[in-house]
Amino acid sequence: MSAKRIATVTPVSEEAATGKVAAVFADIKATKNITFVPNLWRVLATNPDHLELVWTRLKAIMHPEACGRASKLDPLVREIIALAVSATNGCAYCVNSHTAAVRKLGLDVEALGEVMAVVGLFNTTNSLADAYQIEPDILPPLE
Amino acid sequence: MSAKRIATVTPVSEEAATGKVAAVFADIKATKNITFVPNLWRVLATNPDHLELVWTRLKAIMHPEACGRASKLDPLVREIIALAVSATNGCAYCVNSHTAAVRKLGLDVEALGEVMAVVGLFNTTNSLADAYQIEPDILPPLE
Amino acid sequence: MSAKRIATVTPVSEEAATGKVAAVFADIKATKNITFVPNLWRVLATNPDHLELVWTRLKAIMHPEACGRASKLDPLVREIIALAVSATNGCAYCVNSHTAAVRKLGLDVEALGEVMAVVGLFNTTNSLADAYQIEPDILPPLE
Amino acid sequence: MSAKRIATVTPVSEEAATGKVAAVFADIKATKNITFVPNLWRVLATNPDHLELVWTRLKAIMHPEACGRASKLDPLVREIIALAVSATNGCAYCVNSHTAAVRKLGLDVEALGEVMAVVGLFNTTNSLADAYQIEPDILPPLE
Amino acid sequence: MSAKRIATVTPVSEEAATGKVAAVFADIKATKNITFVPNLWRVLATNPDHLELVWTRLKAIMHPEACGRASKLDPLVREIIALAVSATNGCAYCVNSHTAAVRKLGLDVEALGEVMAVVGLFNTTNSLADAYQIEPDILPPLE
């Protein structure tokens, strides 16, 4: 990392990657069909075992077809959930990344606004339910 | 509220509701096609103006068709977002309510597990991106 | 603690308190003009140094007059802030405690609804500002 | 958005606003007595219905007098609550905006420190009450 | 689950477990040297793939020796981190579980109080740093 600080640790560059790290970097680019390794993975590579653990989990959950597994969720729905979680947590890196993903999957700016409206609304009702300590309604069992 | 405390304030019962509160209660039951008024709304009714404000927002965002507005999001997707936000915030009332809603809209227990897997995964990557203070990747502009 | 679990550790009872713990317990009851020691303090008493550190800080901030210090904030405003923070964090113990406090200081149920409306509103706008990663407006310097 | 990225979407400029968006922009400037439209609203304008929903709700809660409604809360208290919520959520945009608002309403830097002391204190006690899973004290009913 | 609701879905009992679920349940009990399967795993078992993903990650991170991997962290330190995260998030299930774990590993009630003091303190300074939007100090590079 020559010029600019991008994390509290020095990310591993693609050129410097060897062994397990190089293999994961290659799998990330192939699975996601992208031409660079995003910063998150380059930072996690400072501990190669951790990199592999997070990547294999993300691959299994977000790219089930690449793992030979069927999914009942649409890829866009998975990315919308990722964005909703990231927005609620206020994670800058993740909001940027998942906004790019939902846009790439076809969600236009107006529909993004609908997603955000739902995210914003339930951040209100969550805080209100907690603020008044409201107990769950008694509903018939779910199953 | 005779027997059991369900909030930090005494919820307004359906029988006691008058005026603006009675009108909102009726609209909630009609719009959501349910036979009772959930605790959240009975508690908000302790300030009728606030009840009306929250309900009209929720109706507009979650029931756009009832407001004569088209939506690009599927009702199940909206409820999945609501559940993802509520799970991330750890709101007991809301998790119970939105789990019931997604189940009613047809999401089975295994697919619910897929939703939760995505929620859990990005709570990890959110914390990792923040933990290392990773800066957003430089991507081509979104629009 | 005979019958009922109220925390992950056994709270110190008022009868069992000695030395530093007994002194803090007495100061809590005198300063707050209450007849019992709330659970929070009985639990913190499992580490007497920590009990003292938290109590002396709370006393200084929430009861400045008892420390011979003037304050520019009204006691009700301080408790409203405490409630807003607790509601936003979803802390059951604290929401109950600070709701009781604001009510005791004269905030009626309708005005409590106004406080909650503000809390709920800004949990929405906070999540929206983060969700879109909106940068601060450029304003004239504050000082 | 020519030079500088300020959000994940391109904000609507005041010059480009028409119809519903232009009307809301005008109402924001008139109600808040400001000469520009803050970034939040320009970003929300990418979905005009959402812009209108958030603005009319904020106007009703934060500017009740402009809606012909009486309020039991002082404008400064409302902004202090907004700041406490924003600080607890760690929302950069909102902290900047509401700090400017409380300062404009007369809160000096030292009194701001008192507000922050209360915010900081209860972020501690909230985490401690949760950390030990302390159950609420049994108090006489609030109403 | 006959008598008591313990989650929004019906947990899988040890008796009903087959195939992948039974194998993971057995591994959990062997690795953790416990005689029952905790509720978390019984609930995750409603989606067997998800159960396996979470368990294999937790096993790799929290029980590296069982995976033939060396670790630079002490088991008690790992559980203390788990408790600190759970307390900060206010997760009831996790606080209970990890408090039990640190106690089993020898942390007494007074030392637990020291851990909690650190957790509580930095929930304050975190909120203060965010509340004032304080920028990081410029420090020499970490590496």
Added chain:
Amino acid sequence: MSAKRIATVTPVSEEAATGKVAAVFADIKATKNITFVPNLWRVLATNPDHLELVWTRLKAIMHPEACGRASKLDPLVREIIALAVSATNGCAYCVNSHTAAVRKLGLDVEALGEVMAVVGLFNTTNSLADAYQIEPDILPPLE
């Protein structure tokens, strides 16, 4: 603050510090064995009483030996807890500060990865336990 904005208020410079503020600044540098006053303290100094309260708490908890008090926790463990809390809260200032501290105390980049793995893992399980509203396991009493 001439050139660069580093907070919503103007930090107090070391040169401008007098009385209580100067004394705390000197104690910070002596206790932490550093040659400058970090931004956090310079900002808190805008309310000298608050500066003193936060510093004396932090000194007592993080530097017990400087207060003549024994501790059962290792200094590195205390800083690891601080980092875990800061990462979970996503506090930029604090993550930077505590990462520097754990590195200075000898934690290398790979071991930091292990800490982060634990932080990331339990942010998942916390959200899953909340997402399914899982009740605590019934365990034998802790004491």
